Amino acid sequence: MSNTKQVIKKLREIIKQKGLKNTKQREIILETVLDDKNHLSAEDIYNKISKKYKDENIGMATVYKALKFLEETELINSITIDNTKKFETNFKGHHDHLVCVKCNKIIEFMSETIEDEQEKIAKDNKFVLLKHTMYLYGYCGNCS
Amino acid sequence: MSNTKQVIKKLREIIKQKGLKNTKQREIILETVLDDKNHLSAEDIYNKISKKYKDENIGMATVYKALKFLEETELINSITIDNTKKFETNFKGHHDHLVCVKCNKIIEFMSETIEDEQEKIAKDNKFVLLKHTMYLYGYCGNCS
DNA sequence: CTGATTGCAAATCATTTGCATTTGG
DNA sequence: CCAAATGCAAATGATTTGCAATCAG
Numbered sequence: 619m620s621n622t623k624q625v626i627k628k629l630r631e632i633i634k635q636k637g638l639k640n641t642k643q644r645e646i647i648l649e650t651v652l653d654d655k656n657h658l659s660a661e662d663i664y665n666k667i668s669k670k671y672k673d674e675n676i677g678m679a680t681v682y683k684a685l686k687f688l689e690e691t692e693l694i695n696s697i698t699i700d701n702t703k704k705f706e707t708n709f710k711g712h713h714d715h716l717v718c719v720k721c722n723k724i725i726e727f728m729s730e731t732i733e734d735e736q737e738k739i740a741k742d743n744k745f746v747l748l749k750h751t752m753y754l755y756g757y758c759g760n761c762s
Numbered sequence: 763m764s765n766t767k768q769v770i771k772k773l774r775e776i777i778k779q780k781g782l783k784n785t786k787q788r789e790i791i792l793e794t795v796l797d798d799k800n801h802l803s804a805e806d807i808y809n810k811i812s813k814k815y816k817d818e819n820i821g822m823a824t825v826y827k828a829l830k831f832l833e834e835t836e837l838i839n840s841i842t843i844d845n846t847k848k849f850e851t852n853f854k855g856h857h858d859h860l861v862c863v864k865c866n867k868i869i870e871f872m873s874e875t876i877e878d879e880q881e882k883i884a885k886d887n888k889f890v891l892l893k894h895t896m897y898l899y900g901y902c903g904n905c906s
Numbered sequence: 907c908t909g910a911t912t913g914c915a916a917a918t919c920a921t922t923t924g925c926a927t928t929t930g931g
Numbered sequence: 932c933c934a935a936a937t938g939c940a941a942a943t944g945a946t947t948t949g950c951a952a953t954c955a956g
Contacts, residue, residue, distance in 0.1 A: 639930045639935050660921080677938035682921060684936095698842050701946080702920065716889050725887050731879045736898055743869050744903030745860050752896040754880055759888030783910050783955045804946080821913035826946060828911095845921080846945065 622652045625693060625709055632691050643676050647684040651694050657704035657724055660685055697753070699724070714751075718758035725758070766796045769837060769853055776835050787820050791828040795838050801848035804829055841895055858895075862902035869902075 629648055633640050650663050650670075658666070664681045667674070685705055688694045696703045699717060704724075714732070716725040732752070740747045756762075773792055777784050794807050794814075802810070808825045811818070829849055832838045840847045856877075857870040876896070884891045900906075 637931095637935095641930075641936060643937070675938080679922080679939075680937055686922095698845065701842070701845070716884065716887055718889070719892060725889075727883055727887070729879055729883060732876050735873055735875045735879070739871055739873060740860065740898060740900060743860055743871070744906075745862070745869075745898070745900045746906045747898055747900040748863060749900075750896065750898040752894065754884060754889070754891055754894040756884060756889045756891040756893075762888075762890045781910095781956095785911060785955080787912070819913080823914075823947075824912055830947095 621709060622649060625652055625707070629688075629691075629693055632693075643674070643680050644684045644687070646671060646674070646676065647681055648688055648693060651685075651688070651705050652707045652709070654706075657697065657699075657706045659702050659704050663705070697751070714753070716754045716756070716758075718761055719755050720757055720761035723758050723760075765853060766793060769796055769851070773832075773835075773837055776837075787818070787824050788828045788831070790815060790818070790820065791825055792832055792837060795829075795832070795849050796851045796853070798850075801841065801843075801850045803846050803848050807849070839893065858897070860898045860900070860902075862905055863899050864901055864905035867902050867904075 626645055626648060629645065630640055646667055647663060650666055651658060654666075660678070660681050663685070664676070664678050667676050667681070685694070685696075685703075689696055689705070692708055694705050695708045696705045697715065698704075699722060711728070712733075713726040713728045716727060717723075736750060737747065770789055770792060773789065774784055790811055791807060794810055795802060798810075804822070804825050807829070808820070808822055811820050811825070829838070829840075829847075833840055833849070836852055838849050839852045840849045842848075855872070857872045858876075860869040860871060861867075880894060881891065
């Protein structure tokens, strides 16, 4: 079973558990985020869906409402770049981001060294870490 | 000579060097950011200035234009929280943040190990780093 | 003088909200 | 059934832009 199917199953469980109602739209929106390797803005998602599901006619507000719900239930997460939220799946392991300030390209990475050091710093300051965000900004190979 | 005075001197140099014109407004806006220990939104700055310099009558657009200029010239920097940019001086040495999710206490720290590793990661990905932001979220000693 | 900067108002962009209509359980 | 979700349009909030008036060099 693909990861996407699993996450959609998880969505259905959450909806059932909360006593809400499942809809095709919300599943399409989630699937669109899950299946894209890039970070997508609400508008990106709206455009992709409008093209792929011409018949459906999904409104922008629905996209925003669904994204908000999906982020709250931690099925997806977002980062803000250039005054715009970009969404991605929350099921591909923790990673941090390199962001090109010119072309906005995003590269994901993960460094055990940094993760270990973060834990050490937290411990030194008597903090119990829950999560963190790290963005490195600069010029990518093409833009520098 | 205070740090603030030094930075304002720097602003004047930049303006002269670029052949632009110095204004009281821009200096007031810069000074407001420099002298505040917190991160301020454009509106925060506008409000502080409106109160402190009742006679001046500085417009919101002027605040935004000045902040943009000051960030471009790297006299200040910003982070985006909750769809709103918050500005702070760029002259108190680089640091990252530990944030308590319960009491909102913020501890600033700096780790050479992490900085070095970040440079290494950037290099591996052919990035030229300009800056970065790192926030570690968790419970502080008092709240956990 | 003259081009840069200001300050107002109007415009824009991303996102949210109100509400009548539709739909899932 | 009926509360939840949709989809449109209008509202919002942060930021930008156009432009006439002002001001610094």
